[in-house]
Amino acid sequence: MTRRVLVLGGTGEARRLAAALVADGVDVVSSLAGRVADPVLPPGEVRVGGFGGAAGLAAWLEADPVAAVVDATHPFAATMTASAVEACATVGRPLLRLQRPGWTEQSGDDWRWVDSLPEAAEAVAGFGSVFLTTGRQGLAAFAGLTGRCVVRSVDPPAPPLPARTTVVLARGPFTVEEELALMRQHAVEVLVTKDSGASMTAAKLTAARELGLPVVLVRRPRLPSGLAAVATVEEVLAWLGAQPG
Incomplete structure (x- = not known):
């Protein structure tokens, strides 16, 4: 070798x-x-x-x-x-x-594919509570959102951010129970994520499925x-x- x-x-x-x-x-x-x-x-x-x-x-x-x-x-x-x-x-x-x-859609999922973070921002513009799990890079694309946003990242994100943002600093893996609790606590209406395919962060997709929430996924380059x-x-x-x- x-x-x-x-x-x-x-x-x-x-x-x-x-x-x-x-x-x-x-x-x-x-x-x-x-x-x-x-x-x-x-x-x-x-x-x-x-x-x-x-x-x-x-x-x-x-x-x-x-x-x-x-x-x-x-x-x-x-x-x-x-x-x-x-x-x-x-x-x-x-x-x-x-x-x-990448992740595979399952029965009961409501996945909405987009090609970029700006397209993801457009797709969730009408929702009242958005859960952003795209990482802290590129959050400026969502700065114009007027609804409540929950941003989760390992390190504090830099502005610009949506005006009504709650930052959750956490490092995965997360359990389905933890994701369900967070989404319920913040009355999340839609999840935004990238198609990273990581098993350690897949619990949020299961939680969204159980809650009947749509998921906006950004396709891989x-x-x-x-x-x-x-x-x-x-x-x-x-x-x-x-x-x-």
């Missing part, structure tokens, strides 16, 4: 991958964007902060003897994924995308053409095992 790997991380999958590689004796560098003040750190070496775009990542790869790169960033980290594709092509490093599957992608840590390990050391 490749002896040194760069994992572009910040997700649960990235942490599980780093743990598996460290257990196999692989030298791992996990790169985190640094957007969360107190991130959950993976095993192995960790660097925090951006590279400075594709050119900066390419320069880092030229200076560091990393044999392969795994992009295990969030499904909506499209800029980082694009930079990884360009940088790895520039310096000739193999690249694989690790991306968990498309992956760059030609980028190889897998859905599990095991597939990444198999791919790395086939790479030259």
Whole structure:
């Protein structure tokens, strides 16, 4: 197996991958964007902060003897994924995308798909109480909402925010019971989220289904053409095992 790997991380999958590689004796560098003040750190070496775009990542790869790169960033980290594709092509490093599957609609769900946060804001403009779980990045798209909004994020969000906003600072995973209690407490009428596909945050979808609430989901950005992608840590390990050391 490749002896040194760069994992572009910040997700649960990235942490599980780093743990598996460290257990196999692989030298791992996990790169985190640094957007969360107190991130959950993976095993192995960790660097925090951006590279400075594709050119900066390419320069880092030229200076560091990393044999392969795994992009295990969030499904909506499209800029980082694009930079990884360009940088790895520039310096000739193999690249694989690790991306968990999206959520699947179930019987009783009322899901309304949109392509962007501004479209999501338009879709919920007529509701009196909105539960926003899109993360603190991009909340400006909802600043014009006049109804009550509950914003949940790990760190305090920066303005602009909707005028009638209640901020809930919390880190998942959340249980269905916790989500039901929060939605009832704030008389939530609609849930807004991104199709992250994370099991640790899926309870809100179950709670919305049980309460009969509509869910506005933002579709994932498309992956760059030609980028190889897998859905599990095991597939990444198999791919790395086939790479030259």
